[in-house]
Amino acid sequence: MSATPSFTPVLAPGAPERMAVIDLNAVRHNVRHLKTEIGERTLIAVVKADAYGHGAIEVGRAALEAGADMLGVAHIREGLSLRRAGIDAPLLAWMHTLNSDFSRALTGNIELGVSGWDLDAVAETAQKVGTRAVVHIKVDTGLGRNGCTLADLPALLHRAREYEEQNLVTVRGVFTHLAVADEPARTETLTQLEAFNAAVNHVRQAGLNPELFHIANTPGTLMHGQEAIPEELLGNAVRVGLGVYGLSPISSHDPEDFELQPVMTFQTFINSVKEVPAGQGVSYGLNYRTETPTTLALVPVGYADGVPRVASNAPVRIYPAGAQAQTYQVVGRIAMDQMVIDLGKPGLSDPEFGYLGAPVVLFGNGENPSVTEWAEAAGTINYEIVTRISSRVDRVFIDESTSTSES
Template sequence: MPERAAVIDLAAVRDNVRHLVELAAPAAVMAVVKADAYGHGALPVARAALEAGAGWLGVAHISEALPLRAAGIDAPLLAWLHTVDSDFSAAVAANIDLGCSGWELPHIVAAAQLLNTTARIHLKIDTGLGRNGSTPADWQEFVRLARQAELAGAVRVVGIFSHLAVADEPARPETDEQLAVFMRAVAQAEAAGLRPAQRHIANSAGVLSRADTHFDLVRPGLAIYGLSPFADRTSKSLGLRPAMTLRTVVSVCKDVPAGQGVSYGLTYHTAGPTTLGLIPLGYADGIPRIATGGPVRVNGVTYPVVGRIAMDQMVIDLGRAALVAAGASMIGAEAILFGPGDDGEASADEWAVAAGTINYEVVTRISSRVPRVYRNAVPT
């Protein structure tokens, strides 16, 4: 095992996907593997998700989709976030579906014409999130142009989609408002002659809490990795299993007197004689610098990080009693920052609280300096 590792349990990914497939049925599941599968590794996760019944894969950028195709994955694959420098020709040539908000349409048409083929596109309507997607005011003209391109053979409109803004807060009314806008947009597209087979708007929170958002296809991301999108519901309560365990070993263990300062700024001083343990993970590895107090589990005991987290390391206060119980030194002992909770380790949610952020960010930001180690790569 490497001295630092993000251990990814692909059996957990498969279990989570199977659960989501069951919840979403009869809608198909698009496993969202953008951002290197939320830090878990796009290719291994994509394969595991497809093995477990996902029918589609989704990424943000074409540059994330092309390596999946190059690795031999031929499942339906959607990329939806583009710039003027996006390689539409490469995407069309690789049979990658493209999200289209309006401005991209002539670029996609040009790429299809250059290749003498038909591009597959999903039209996006902005139902209230305010990011990409056609505004309702521009929608009918956008639909007219898309239908025109379809009749010319340059594109095939296979989907219409949007994205939910507050589905992680199920009591809020904006989700109902977004659904109403979405359904009007679909009706307008169909009235113009389009026949999209895939209507999709549901993210993880939508899949887990709003069956009326499922339509033909759902796009879970966070839930695939076993994490909860809700502030008041745990992974376990949702039938999910966290797939990532972040672990290392204690690299230094030393006795210090009372009043010893710890880390930059000396924001922490020891209350009495104690033992400090050095954990060789820091913000260069993706641990938020602000997450003082984050939990680290060593030999079955959880210790909070004390002092500021540095670029490469952080410190925990082991206490004298802990050191004696461990038999004089903990150097080399396994240190787990977060995991599925099976052995009492902390969760990514607890690190999110310590950092004042969300669990999405905690797992996604784990850097490439931390090797990924895969377990259960072969389905059983």
């Protein structure tokens, strides 16, 4: 098991007041480890939603440097942003609307997931543009969202074969998405695998010869070979999102159990420290009152920064100058721009204790609170916590070959 790097707060002069510190070294570690886990299979690193809030361009480059074979995004515009940044690696986008810009996707060499009407729209665009579209056919094997049903699949494959014969389309892949792989004991994953295998048989009977078959997401990839998730689930390619960012999709497992390193650390600085009496109400609704005289510290982030408003009692770790770091809980309601910490005793506003201006970490690696702890406090999942961190929070990228750089 690899050790998680220890955390050192960012204290450089001119450091942003609020920052999501993105460790690109951890991205590389995670991708290399995932490549080891899947062997010779193709690794599609998913960087949709600005790489789950981590910065798609920087994370995409780091993932490719570490051995990722392709990048995956939801929207064409996300793929075009990567292309404008000079990333020319294979790239797949799979979520389209009637207003999607298929023309720019094709001229930008973006592969497209299709599952119905979009195949016809892509083929029509390919004819207009004068290029051949590369597509991956998405099958709904039980999730009930995007994807072609097994009942409609033969007709879709027939059209795909016709478009291939017209040199408008190349079917490079077939894929689906898992519904309950994060609950590895559930049998629905095996049912989806059976449905996917049936879909692959339909594909071959239609005379198509795709190169890639991808079904496993992060939980399917990490848990293959255990419980109801067989090795066969990995196909010859996997799409990994959360694992790239060093987070666990399995509630009973920490990232360290999978030898993953968390990538994002959310840091700011205490901007006010003051003494209050017993009975002092804190924040909107006054649903928290101090039991004894104490010191309150103000943390200048709130729900406008992506911090869940409902996450009262979530943990933060404060690094006062000259004193040992300690973990506290948020008290009272989280507001748009701020939240409050009860330091537990009076007198700590004295400058000698070093709380004013002290770094405070909401979540991160090492001994800091985890993203999962914040998710539990908010009644949600770790995916949402990192993805929702807003653009008001500067991304600061840590790279082994460079010093800290701001977004």
